[in-house]
Amino acid sequence: MFGGNERERPDKPYPDAQYGQPPPQYGGAPQYGPGGGVNPGGIQLVPADTRVMIQQTPAQVIMTQAEPFQMLPMVLSVISVFCCQCLGFPAMVISLMSYTDHSVNNMPYYKSKKSTACGLAVAGIVIGGVSFTGIFIWWIVVATRCVGYYC
Numbered sequence: 013m014f015g016g017n018e019r020e021r022p023d024k025p026y027p028d029a030q031y032g033q034p035p036p037q038y039g040g041a042p043q044y045g046p047g048g049g050v051n052p053g054g055i056q057l058v059p060a061d062t063r064v065m066i067q068q069t070p071a072q073v074i075m076t077q078a079e080p081f082q083m084l085p086m087v088l089s090v091i092s093v094f095c096c097q098c099l100g101f102p103a104m105v106i107s108l109m110s111y112t113d114h115s116v117n118n119m120p121y122y123k124s125k126k127s128t129a130c131g132l133a134v135a136g137i138v139i140g141g142v143s144f145t146g147i148f149i150w151w152i153v154v155a156t157r158c159v160g161y162y163c
Contacts, residue, residue, distance in 0.1 A: 081114045085126050088133035095140020103132035 085107035093100030110125035 078117070079114075079119060079122075081111065082126065085110060085129035085133065088137065089129055092133040092136030092140070095144070096136035099132050099136030099139065103129045103136060106132065 085103070089100060089103035089107045091100075092103050106125050107129035110122050110129055113119075113122040113125060
């Protein structure tokens with residue numbers, strides 16, 4: 013199509029360009045109006061010796077008070093270790109992880125781990141309390157049977 017041995021190539025960047033040659037130059041230097049005022053495109057030009065002052069509005073910084081660390085998950089997890097170790101140790105580990113998240117100011121993870129640690133600790137305390145009460149009642153029943161029958 014372009015004549016000679018040249019193949020048709022749709023990926024040519026310019027229709028008039030030959031491969032291995034620089035692209036053709038379109039246009040030229042910008043044409044300014046008289047006195048450097050307004051160019052034909054309608055853009056207001058500023059002479060080179062003029063200083064332009066750009067005023068920025070001051071940034072507004074919103075300070076929020078940091079949420080204080082709550083020791084409740086740690087205290088509950090220590091109590092839970094003595095009541096039910098299966099839930100107490102994970103509660104203690106997660107409460108320590110929440111302390112780490114609070115110290116690096118990662119509040120969403122801190123709140124999530126704090127509530128998880130509290131839930132595990134309370135569940136451990138409840139399970140430990142119920143099992144202790146059940147064992148105590150069983151011990152009393154066995155002890156009263158033995159006294160009556162002289163075990």
